[in-house]
Amino acid sequence: MAAATTDDTGLRRGRFAPYGLLSPGIIWLLVFFLVPVVMLVRASLSTKPSRFAEPVFSWDFSNYGSALSEYSDEFIRSFLYAGTATVLAILIGYPLAYWIATCGGRWKNFLIGLVVVPFFTSYLIRTIAWTSILQDDGVVTGLYRLLPWVGSDGRILATPMAVIGGLTYNFISFMILPIYVSLEKIDFRLTEAAADLGCTPWRAFRKVVLPLSLPGIFAGSLLVFIPAAGDYLNARYLGSPQTSMIGTVVQNKFLVQFDYPQAAALSLVLMVIITVLVLIYSKFLGTEGLAV
Amino acid sequence: MTMAEGAAPPVVAEVRPAVGSDRPTRAGSGWGRRVLTAVAVLAYLWLFLPILNIVVFTFNDPAGKYNLSWERFTLENWAEPFKDAQLTEAFWRSLVVAAVAVAVALAMGSLIAIALSRYRFTGNKVTEVFLVLPLTTPEIVLGASLYQLFLGRGVVLGQVTVIIAHIMFLVSFVAMTVKARVRGFDWTVEDAAMDLGARPLRVFWKVTFPLILPGILAAALLSFALSLDDYIVTDFTRGEFTTFPIQVNNAFRVSFPPQVNVLATLILVVTLILFTIGPLSQRRRGAAAG
Amino acid sequence: MTNRVSRRNFLVSTAALGGLAAGSTALAACGGSEESGSSTTAAGGGGAAANTLTFDNWTLYIDKPNDDLFGEGGTLAEFQKATGIKVDYTEGINDNNELFAKIQPLLSKGEPIGSTIIAPTFWMAGRLLQLGWLDQLPLAEVPNAANLITSLQKPPSDPTGEYSLPWQSGMAGIAYNQSVTGREIRTVEDLWDPAFRGKIGMLTEMRDTIGLIAMSLGIDLENPDAQDYQPAFAKLEEEVANGQIRQFTGNDYVDDLEQGNYAACVGWSGDVAQLAVSNPDIKFVVPESGGTLWFDTMVIPKGASAEQIEAAGKFMNFVYDPVNAARITESVQYISPVQGVQEELRKMGGEAAALADNQLLFPDASTLASLQTWGTLSEEKEQQMDEEFARISGA
Numbered sequence: 017m018a019a020a021t022t023d024d025t026g027l028r029r030g031r032f033a034p035y036g037l038l039s040p041g042i043i044w045l046l047v048f049f050l051v052p053v054v055m056l057v058r059a060s061l062s063t064k065p066s067r068f069a070e071p072v073f074s075w076d077f078s079n080y081g082s083a084l085s086e087y088s089d090e091f092i093r094s095f096l097y098a099g100t101a102t103v104l105a106i107l108i109g110y111p112l113a114y115w116i117a118t119c120g121g122r123w124k125n126f127l128i129g130l131v132v133v134p135f136f137t138s139y140l141i142r143t144i145a146w147t148s149i150l151q152d153d154g155v156v157t158g159l160y161r162l163l164p165w166v167g168s169d170g171r172i173l174a175t176p177m178a179v180i181g182g183l184t185y186n187f188i189s190f191m192i193l194p195i196y197v198s199l200e201k202i203d204f205r206l207t208e209a210a211a212d213l214g215c216t217p218w219r220a221f222r223k224v225v226l227p228l229s230l231p232g233i234f235a236g237s238l239l240v241f242i243p244a245a246g247d248y249l250n251a252r253y254l255g256s257p258q259t260s261m262i263g264t265v266v267q268n269k270f271l272v273q274f275d276y277p278q279a280a281a282l283s284l285v286l287m288v289i290i291t292v293l294v295l296i297y298s299k300f301l302g303t304e305g306l307a308v
Numbered sequence: 309m310t311m312a313e314g315a316a317p318p319v320v321a322e323v324r325p326a327v328g329s330d331r332p333t334r335a336g337s338g339w340g341r342r343v344l345t346a347v348a349v350l351a352y353l354w355l356f357l358p359i360l361n362i363v364v365f366t367f368n369d370p371a372g373k374y375n376l377s378w379e380r381f382t383l384e385n386w387a388e389p390f391k392d393a394q395l396t397e398a399f400w401r402s403l404v405v406a407a408v409a410v411a412v413a414l415a416m417g418s419l420i421a422i423a424l425s426r427y428r429f430t431g432n433k434v435t436e437v438f439l440v441l442p443l444t445t446p447e448i449v450l451g452a453s454l455y456q457l458f459l460g461r462g463v464v465l466g467q468v469t470v471i472i473a474h475i476m477f478l479v480s481f482v483a484m485t486v487k488a489r490v491r492g493f494d495w496t497v498e499d500a501a502m503d504l505g506a507r508p509l510r511v512f513w514k515v516t517f518p519l520i521l522p523g524i525l526a527a528a529l530l531s532f533a534l535s536l537d538d539y540i541v542t543d544f545t546r547g548e549f550t551t552f553p554i555q556v557n558n559a560f561r562v563s564f565p566p567q568v569n570v571l572a573t574l575i576l577v578v579t580l581i582l583f584t585i586g587p588l589s590q591r592r593r594g595a596a597a598g
Numbered sequence: 599m600t601n602r603v604s605r606r607n608f609l610v611s612t613a614a615l616g617g618l619a620a621g622s623t624a625l626a627a628c629g630g631s632e633e634s635g636s637s638t639t640a641a642g643g644g645g646a647a648a649n650t651l652t653f654d655n656w657t658l659y660i661d662k663p664n665d666d667l668f669g670e671g672g673t674l675a676e677f678q679k680a681t682g683i684k685v686d687y688t689e690g691i692n693d694n695n696e697l698f699a700k701i702q703p704l705l706s707k708g709e710p711i712g713s714t715i716i717a718p719t720f721w722m723a724g725r726l727l728q729l730g731w732l733d734q735l736p737l738a739e740v741p742n743a744a745n746l747i748t749s750l751q752k753p754p755s756d757p758t759g760e761y762s763l764p765w766q767s768g769m770a771g772i773a774y775n776q777s778v779t780g781r782e783i784r785t786v787e788d789l790w791d792p793a794f795r796g797k798i799g800m801l802t803e804m805r806d807t808i809g810l811i812a813m814s815l816g817i818d819l820e821n822p823d824a825q826d827y828q829p830a831f832a833k834l835e836e837e838v839a840n841g842q843i844r845q846f847t848g849n850d851y852v853d854d855l856e857q858g859n860y861a862a863c864v865g866w867s868g869d870v871a872q873l874a875v876s877n878p879d880i881k882f883v884v885p886e887s888g889g890t891l892w893f894d895t896m897v898i899p900k901g902a903s904a905e906q907i908e909a910a911g912k913f914m915n916f917v918y919d920p921v922n923a924a925r926i927t928e929s930v931q932y933i934s935p936v937q938g939v940q941e942e943l944r945k946m947g948g949e950a951a952a953l954a955d956n957q958l959l960f961p962d963a964s965t966l967a968s969l970q971t972w973g974t975l976s977e978e979k980e981q982q983m984d985e986e987f988a989r990i991s992g993a
Contacts, residue, residue, distance in 0.1 A: 035429070038420055038423045041416030041419060041479045042420065044475060044479055045442065048457070049445075049453075052450075055453060056449070058456075068702075068977075111348065112348050115344045115348035119341065133576070133583075137359060138537050141553075144560070145362050148361055151858070153858035169796075185354070185355075217340055242446055251992075258992065260992030270452055270455060270544065271696075272993070280452065283448060283452045286446060290446060291444070371856075371877070372872070372876065373658065373852065373853075377856060464703060465703065548700040559657060559692055561692045561802075561850060562657040562658060
């Protein structure tokens with residue numbers, strides 16, 4: 017181990033040791049994350065003379081134009097569904113996390129553990145389970161049809177509602193846990209103090225608790241939005257041809273049509289839009305963003 | 309608050325005793341609290357509805373090839389959990405992939421976490437941002453880009469490429485989780501040990517490793533689940549190698565046997581047991597140390 | 599242990615991961631089914647490869663006595679008894695495009711895939727042939743090929759008949775749940791009845807879905823390069839856009855039919871033949887404008903050894919014996935490519951004999967006359983149609 021001195025923060029100044037520790041993992045990420053993304057960029061600028069021919073690199077930017085013009089519906093849908101799912105996950109996940117943090121008592125760890133349990137059965141199988149629960153002849157759809165604005169032939173499966181519901185369901189643990197972690201750090205005696213000073217509970221929540229839990233909401237939103245926007249299994253099982261998302265198109269273009277250039281362009285557009293949205297969102301929430 | 313911390317994935321290990329106390333607080337008493345409790349109960353029901361469906365359908369005797377409509381009760385599926393050979397082989401393959409990928413990612417990720425939380429060095433900010441990127445990149449982009457890499461290099465897709473891909477997305481995850489856990493440790497204990505004449509390697513195993521072990525265990529459990537469950541990245545890197553989720557999805561065009569539910573339930577039960585043992589053993593260790 | 603498990607999935611393991619892969623093989627073998635340990639071949643003598651034949655087929659596509667592929671009295675066991683060759687049979691195919699995606703990287707580099715025989719649908723067999731990835735079949739080993747029904751000898755997808763032989767055949771038509779539709783369905787136009795909005799399903803198999811619609815518009819399928827299928831795509835797009843069509847699926851439509859999610863859909867005869875036994879409301883009809891006739895094939899991708907090819911020929915010959923063909927038909931309930939199966943089923947008596955009179959397995963002359971089999975599409979046209987279909991079906 018290289019010579020190291022400890023400064024007053026307890027952190028060491030390392031000369032070689034830290035790089036030695038980092039190198040296996042970082043090299044792995046360079047080779048299998050960064051280099052592939054570069055290859056993807058390269059593929060997106062290639063042309064493929066015919067379906068089974070090798071793509072040729074040619075600075076062909078037309079793949080981006082056609083990606084955006086032909087699949088704008090799928091892009092809009094992906095971001096709309098993922099955004100709605102994220103909002104729903106906050107609306108459901110925040111009260112649940114708040115309830116556990118404030119009312120959980122000594123059952124806290126058990127209750128938060130319960131949130132993680134569904135996450136340990138395969139996400140695909142959970143999605144298929146929803147198709148069984150929501151089938152047209154099933155109890156849930158039967159009850160849904162009793163709603164005044166739903167006709168007797170109303171359905172849940174193969175609608176945007178089912179896809180958004182599936183996305184919310186499948187990724188909500190990623191929302192609840194960070195929110196819970198941030199709530200856990202709050203000393204709720206603060207709100208009691210505020211209440212003692214004549215503050216209404218709602219005002220105390222808004223002025224004290226909510227700002228302190230924003231980092232959790234921020235992290236949770238990213239962890240729900242990003243996978244939801246790129247997902248294609250929920251749309252496949254719970255959706256219809258009119259609810260297909262951009263992930264479906266990318267998967268099909270890569271693995272079925274072998275249209276690598278356009279598929280690469282589509283996935284890079286997805287990546288860029290997500291990065292931009294993340295940056296805007298982080299600015300909006302007043303956090304420091306990606307700059308650590 | 310930084311992005312890096314924010315994106316630190318759900319960390320069970322972070323769930324430690326609250327700053328306040330374990331007694332319920334007065335926050336939001338009365339009506340507000342009752343509404344909140346109702347919302348929480350409904351949310352739990354919603355979270356567990358599909359799980360209940362999966363477990364109940366392990367006892368179904370489907371009429372056709374799809375175990376999705378209730379027909380009649382049977383115990384047969386549990387008597388023959390491994391009846392579907394393709395599914396069973398895929399199930400074991402998934403476990404092997406997860407075991408290998410998690411082991412490698414744990415080693416690499418923990419070293420990164422140690423480096424980042426113990427040392428101050430040129431490039432540590434860049435490293436932290438770089439580590440977050442795989443977590444903020446949609447899986448489909450990770451999968452697609454690896455697909456391009458392997459295709460371009462003429463690498464035959466299969467078990468090895470799937471393991472490589474899983475290690476890739478797990479390394480960041482492990483590094484973040486372990487780092488969040490060891491943040492704020494007093495590293496001077498290492499110096500103390502060395503001052504007392506212990507050799508560096510010995511210091512690592514006797515001092516550092518026990519300190520970061522709980523973080524590593526939490527990361528191991530969650531990474532294992534992430535690997536086992538992964539669909540999208542695997543789909544792009546597998547060639548003709550099938551894992552459990554892939555097999556279920558592909559076979560869904562033709563059948564959905566009850567054994568899928570049985571094996572999924574088995575995974576659930578095993579992780580539940582690990583969950584109960586994990587915190588218990590940590591508590592015991594904590595008690596011994598304290 | 600046999601090489602059943604290690605055969606293809608661990609083929610790629612490098613030295614670095616070799617040890618782990620070996621471990622996984624052991625694990626997988628524990629979980630695998632009984633056939634691994636049992637029955638080594640009589641003619642054995644060490645060299646496993648010479649007396650083993652690998653066949654990757656579609657799921658649930660051969661008889662399974664007592665739920666065991668290799669069970670006593672089953673086709674695979676009988677074949678081994680007759681020839682000493684053990685069939686290393688796997689059910690790895692779920693979809694033609696998925697199959698292609700999986701073998702393409704290997705075959706395009708001239709590397710062997712794990713299986714000696716695979717079972718692509720005729721048009722995929724045609725594509726593999728055009729790409730030059732198939733070996734010639736050892737027709738000398740297959741005298742029983744003379745038993746094949748004439749329409750399946752030398753089909754357009756394999757004009758010389760030297761590269762593919764049919765496995766099973768079937769019809770695509772309309773499957774419906776009469777308790778949901780409340781009436782009989784007879785034509786493709788019936789599917790567009792507004793009463794069934796959101797309850798109509800289509801197959802992800804482009805040729806069957808577009809084929810049925812095209813025929814309803816009077817467009818021929820047998821000489822596709824001379825035809826313009828745009829009207830059929832336009833019709834499909836219209837019905838997707840107005841919400842008539844609920845989903846595009848593989849065989850899972852059988853479940854949607856049973857659950858009442860679908861009123862009617864484009865479906866395959868064999869599925870409905872099996873389903874109708876448990877649910878008499880589920881019916882299959884060849885639309886008045888005609889249905890498609892398809893067949894899955896047995897082909898040998900390049901890279902197999904001479905011994906493996908010979909063994910493959912013996913297997914093909916075996917399943918073309920009407921007695922053996924009838925055993926498979928009794929179980930899978932698709933249309934057999936072999937003449938004489940109907941008589942063999944009658945001889946078997948009981949339920950099997952009832953199948954001999956089933957129109958779905960043995961369609962009458964007028965039904966057969968209304969069926970069309972897709973001719974070969976040029977690569978360019980196929981690509982264009984695939985892309986159009988993917989776009990409309992939301993894939």
